[in-house]
Amino acid sequence: xxxxxxxxxxxxxxxxxxxxxxxxxxxxxxxxxxxxxxxxxxxxxxxxxxxxxxxxxxxxxxxxxxxxxxxxxxxxxxxxxxxxxxxxxxxxxxxxxxxxxxxxxxxxxxxxxxxxxxxxxxxxxxxxxxxxxxxxxxxxxxxxxx
Numbered sequence: 572x573x574x575x576x577x578x579x580x581x582x583x584x585x586x587x588x589x590x591x592x593x594x595x596x597x598x599x600x601x602x603x604x605x606x607x608x609x610x611x612x613x614x615x616x617x618x619x620x621x622x623x624x625x626x627x628x629x630x631x632x633x634x635x636x637x638x639x640x641x642x643x644x645x646x647x648x649x650x651x652x653x654x655x656x657x658x659x660x661x662x663x664x665x666x667x668x669x670x671x672x673x674x675x676x677x678x679x680x681x682x683x684x685x686x687x688x689x690x691x692x693x694x695x696x697x698x699x700x701x702x703x704x705x706x707x708x709x710x711x712x713x714x715x716x717x
Contacts, residue, residue: 591627591629591633591636591637591640592657592661593627593657593658593661593662594623594627594629594633594637594641595637595640595641595644596641596644596653596654596655596657596658597623597626597627597641597654597658597670597673598619598623598637598638598640598641598642598644598645599641599642599644599645599648599654600645600651600654600655600658600670600674600695601619601622601623601641601673601674601677602619602641602642602645603645603648603651603654603691603695604674604677604678604688604691604692604695605619605677606645607685607687607688607690607691608685608687608688610681610685612680612681614680614681614682615677615678615680615681617680618676618677618680619638619677620634620638622673622676622677623637623638623673626666626669626670626673651691651694651695651698652698655695655698655699658670658699659698659699659700667699667700667701668701668705668709670699671692671695671696671699671701671705671706671709672709672712672713674692674695674709675692675709675710675712675713676713676716678692678713679713679714679716689710692706692710693706
């Protein structure tokens, strides 16, 4: 029992990781951006689904499962660190940059960028150790597409 409690405080999982834990963490972050302005638009949800499928090469069934789990975890979240920590441990710099690009595309999917959406993306970029220049490049690329 003491080992289980110590493992919890040391961040060791006593249960096995979900096979799509990275994708679920990314989905939760994407949901955080969508929820930031309290206006969930269908175009944002479609962009979220597309981003997950394209970035992680998921099947339609896997995407549906990741979206459901990511949404639920986002609703229960008290911070972003629990998700960014998974990405930092599992992804290289290039893959994390793709996640930031996806966050921007989702934010611009409804053709408007709310200040709170930008704020959430900035926080996520900082937690993923994304250089400011890459953060800005991703934002400009998403603006030109949107």
